[in-house]
Amino acid sequence: MGKVFFIRNTGSNYGKLGADALELLKRIVAETGHVFEKEVPIKVHFGERGNTTFIPASAYDGIIRYLKGQGTEPSYIETNVLYRGSRTTAADHIRTAKEHGFTQIPIVIADGEIGTDYDEVRIDKEFFKTCKIGKGYGKYKQLIVTSHFKGHIAAGFGGSLKQLAMGFAARSGKLAQHTNISPIVDSSKCTSCGVCVEKCDFGAIAIDDAAVIDPKKCVGCAGCIAVCPQGAIRNSWKGVNFLEKVAEYAYGATRGKDIIYISFVHNVTEECDCIGSPMKPIIGHIGVLAGKDPVSLDAACLDLVQKAAGKKVFDFGRAALAHAEKIGLGSAAYELVELR
Ligand code: SF4
Numbered sequence: 001m002g003k004v005f006f007i008r009n010t011g012s013n014y015g016k017l018g019a020d021a022l023e024l025l026k027r028i029v030a031e032t033g034h035v036f037e038k039e040v041p042i043k044v045h046f047g048e049r050g051n052t053t054f055i056p057a058s059a060y061d062g063i064i065r066y067l068k069g070q071g072t073e074p075s076y077i078e079t080n081v082l083y084r085g086s087r088t089t090a091a092d093h094i095r096t097a098k099e100h101g102f103t104q105i106p107i108v109i110a111d112g113e114i115g116t117d118y119d120e121v122r123i124d125k126e127f128f129k130t131c132k133i134g135k136g137y138g139k140y141k142q143l144i145v146t147s148h149f150k151g152h153i154a155a156g157f158g159g160s161l162k163q164l165a166m167g168f169a170a171r172s173g174k175l176a177q178h179t180n181i182s183p184i185v186d187s188s189k190c191t192s193c194g195v196c197v198e199k200c201d202f203g204a205i206a207i208d209d210a211a212v213i214d215p216k217k218c219v220g221c222a223g224c225i226a227v228c229p230q231g232a233i234r235n236s237w238k239g240v241n242f243l244e245k246v247a248e249y250a251y252g253a254t255r256g257k258d259i260i261y262i263s264f265v266h267n268v269t270e271e272c273d274c275i276g277s278p279m280k281p282i283i284g285h286i287g288v289l290a291g292k293d294p295v296s297l298d299a300a301c302l303d304l305v306q307k308a309a310g311k312k313v314f315d316f317g318r319a320a321l322a323h324a325e326k327i328g329l330g331s332a333a334y335e336l337v338e339l340r
Pocket residue numbers: 185189190191192193194195196197210211227228229230231232233
């Protein structure tokens with residue numbers, strides 16, 4: 001059973017939210033005797049351009065000051081997204097992050113300029129034998145993984161497991177979770193420009209009337225998704241055991257790492273911060289939670305959200321918790337310790 005610390009905070013003051021997150025972090029440090037190493041990245045979600053409900057940079061000010069006071073050099077760390085948007089390449093991703101105010105510390109995009117840099121991490125689980133984790137994560141032993149807990153169209157909810165699974169995976173790792181395994185081409189958008197053919201190192205794309213991907217040759221690197229100027233190539237969602245795969249990638253992301261998890265249950269929207277337009281939250285603000293077991297933490301956040309909603313919102317996402325528990329990532333049972 002994991003211990004989850006909680007500070008209730010129903011206000012919308014981000015400075016206060018950040019102070020609560022820092023208090024929770026200090027509590028975990030005190031309880032576990034955690035000593036920070038020289039470099040500790042903070043995993044965040046910078047928000048897609050146009051999104052207005054992502055956790056803003058100011059919520060991290062207190063944690064950054066604290067880490068620096070401990071003699072640690074913090075950075076923000078992220079990976080590129082699978083789809084075309086304002087965070088598809090490292091250059092665009094960093095530009096979007098800075099536009100959103102994440103300027104306090106350096107930004108590391110762990111899977112390189114177009115999301116193709118990764119290390120294979122062996123896990124030997126049901127759906128994956130290895131996970132493709134952004135190469136930039138390799139040098140860090142300690143991390144602070146923060147999440148904005150909210151809904152997600154495919155995962156039920158987005159919390160710590162989703163941050164680990166998608167946020168640590170290189171583009172091909174994201175694709176492996178999303179599909180079996182080749183992306184698909186929308187021929188109505190394709191202009192037969194051939195940019196994807198040039199990009200594909202595996203000779204998997206040919207131009208007929210439109211681009212055609214040969215699933216026998218495709219290795220799912222997702223490079224073509226990043227370069228198509230028409231946004232004509234996308235991941236396919238058919239029959240993929242997505243939630244179990246998320247759990248296994250989350251497991252892979254944590255191998256060899258010492259991670260403290262912090263989740264902001266704040267502006268709980270039905271969809272994730274990857275949506276590039278304003279969304280109306282279905283629940284306002286509940287508070288901040290933290291712990292060292294991502295499964296316990298997600299379970300606690302989900303229970304609080306469902307209690308506030310008065311119904312079982314996002315409930316199908318519990319399948320990810322069950323699989324995470326089964327493969328030994330953590331425990332869905334938790335002890336909730338409310339600090340005040
Ligand atoms: S890059 Fe996009 S538009 Fe160009 S051929 Fe490939 S799929 Fe079609």
